[in-house]
Amino acid sequence: MSASQSSQPPVIVTAAILVIGDEILSGRTKDKNIGYIAEYLTNIGIELREVRVVPDVTDEIVAALNALRVRYTYVFTTGGIGPTHDDITADAVAAAFGVSIDYDPRAVAMMRERFAAEDLNEARMRMTRIPAGAELIANSISKAPGFNIGNVYVMAGVPAIMQAMLDVVAPTLRTGTKILSDTVQAGLREGDIGGPLAEVAKAHPDVSIGSYPFWSETGPDTNIVVRSRDAEKLQVAMAEVKKMIREYGQRAR
Template structure:
């Protein structure tokens, strides 16, 4: 683990996501996974199966962050154009990868079928890319530059993420503490803003919820990479909450 901050973005590709036919289950999973690794997920974009949209988004993201994870569009159908678009973004040829072909042949030998034109589409990899193995269904993803291309099917995407995780550079992990306010978000918002201003290197979030008594309540989450600063800000929030609750009780 390095002392630097490592950043990432996710590019979700597919008309089915934007139309609502498929509900994305990958963004939250990747976000949790990145946090656990010590990588800051900074941006998520969702684009249609449109070449110019994919290439434009990919070039913007790969220039801004350490890693870009793409999901979707690497299947056997005509609208699975992610590999084509990534090759175009990098200015390289799309090639049939010998190892990918061998993987698909082995898979088909086990489950039946033929390595037809549609399935061969899934063996095309941008020149210079390396395979991301898929222990679930065989057809691999790939990694080129700082772009890691994975399937959209959640179980397959998760398996691919497990494959690449040990190879990712990671930064200092973000630590967090959660504090139950026992007050409404509106009662503490101004005070939280003052604490945040006094501690710009920490992140403070407030999340309203209905508690076990059916009343409005708030969870306050403090985040920092520095354990000492995290403790200082948590103490400041707890002291503020004590004051606010006393004021509310006094009417």
């Protein structure tokens, strides 16, 4: 990296996820979308800052959505855009933006690609109701589209469908400087190196340093992860972490 590159301030693009559904909060359905979206966004240079889970209650969805969309560059919602009575996400998004909602001819055309006229019943037609002014997100799996309005992207809760929608959305997003990371296995217990690791973190305030305990074949161990948007700062901080591990390990023996 040249001096001119390293002197450029990082471009930071942020995001939040709003997971919608009583079934997630009850534990009946295990969320499989948060981790996928988080990793996907990290890889393209968008930093996930917050995740909220709300029930199928219009006021709860509206309040959370309005709080998140003014705080972050993008908001991604999952769940609640299906054919049943409790799929109220589209209505809640319309309420949050203060716009009307109705059957969208574009969405109806998409659904007709899959369903015969006699099968496009009232329940399935619910999935063609789109807030005014929204753009559709294509769904290559079941045809029922998601949509985006403002900086909010409304996607399905079914993981395979959500992933297909995210692939459609990603090329349209503004991205920032990617966060780089490096990991070292300490071979030591987290509690033993907490103090020395804190000193390293204090000496490198522009770098994120985290410790993650786990149980290895030989007993308790710790992975230390160093993150930064600056490759040089990452390298320097990781070198200090490894030095700390070596020195503490020698004293411990």
